[in-house]
Amino acid sequence: MTLAASILAGDRLSLARLLTQVENDSPEGRAALTDLFPHTGRAHLVGVTGAPGTGKSSLVNQLALHYRKQADQRVAVVAVDPSSPFTGGAVLGDRVRMRDLSGDPNVFIRSMASRGSLGGLAQATAGMVQVFDAAGFDVILIETVGAGQSEVDIARLAHTTLVVEAPGLGDDIQAIKAGILEIADILVINKADRPGVENTERALKSTLELAHPAQRVFRHHGQYMSVAVDLPIDKQMWIPPIQKTVSTEGRGIPELVEAIARHAEHLRSSGDWAARERARLEVELEMLIQEALVARFSASVPPQKIQQTVERMAKRDLSPWEAANFLMNGASE
């Protein structure tokens, strides 16, 4: 039986092995992904991102427990942690928070190292998610590297992106910066039993109101005046809800799961589900083409040619742009 066939038959060891092949981008891995591709497109991909220490892993643990207990859904978890930029090694510690999921054959947790990717995911994350999708998992929770401000790859991969915040991490200026908050389909304030939760909530709310104004409030000569905004209100528009959770106790989790389900419903009814799917495939295609082009370039230009060009750049004989042009246009001849 091929690797792909035994995965469709539900074999967990084959699943684990294929995930490794896909992660290592081996020829077997690529072949199996091709075999499995027609079986993908069914799972709900839920991304979980946010700064380190906001409680992403504990939240994923609680979400998975809830999906198992309340809805009997099969749950896969892909948890990404950073690789060392110096040695390439990694310590992957997300499982420490997910021990409650142990012993359930309908849960499969896989840790992966980012291996030099900078967008919060690893290069192979999309492929690994496809494997889980084909293997029949209903919900795939994708936990990113503890993200700072601009690690937003997850929004291109997941159907629903949760951005996890915790009290005391930033003020309202952080909240209006571009980047991670913009990608949220659902904002989660975890550790909501901590002091300062009102401030975090207020900052997030005001950010949302700036993005989706229903009415504007002005203070004019000490008087509050409110003006209704005349923009045509698009009923189809999704406004990210703010959900408060305490994941160590499971508080707020049923409401969060409900919000995730509402978002999936919204995506389906508005046609965004298919649009996101297409956008995702396009990004994947683009990435593969880039990789193939780079591989073709490296194969066609001898390494010593590149070294010589670098030497000439170091002598200020060639500018970086000239050098790139030189190598791209037939330096191989």
Next chain:
Amino acid sequence: MSEKKIRVLVAKPGLDGHDRGAKVVARALRDAGMEVIYTGLRQTPEMIAEAALQEDVDVVGLSILSGAHMALAPRILDLLKANGQTHVKVFLGGIIPDEDLPRLKEMGVTGVYGPGANTEDIINDIRGALAEKA
């Protein structure tokens, strides 16, 4: 970008709560370029075997300071085998009396390390054991 990384599960089975040694080893293996999956304290043999399967590791490192190694190690080795992971190399660290070493080796434990062990040795032994297999 395709490359094979050595994946290691570092686990603490049983009830002792001293994970300093396990963390030192995890850190050393990380610095040697390996991907270390750290599972935390108080794991049952079943939890460890399940994690080893899901993570498709090459090596399982067990840290046991409770004296229960003669009960825990064989149980974990059996579960790994039952899951079809016969290729996984098991290393053991902690307080292990010398007289237990022959029987642990016989069960299939690849290496045993006590206090004062050199992390360089552990790294080299892991690389050696995996190269043998290939």
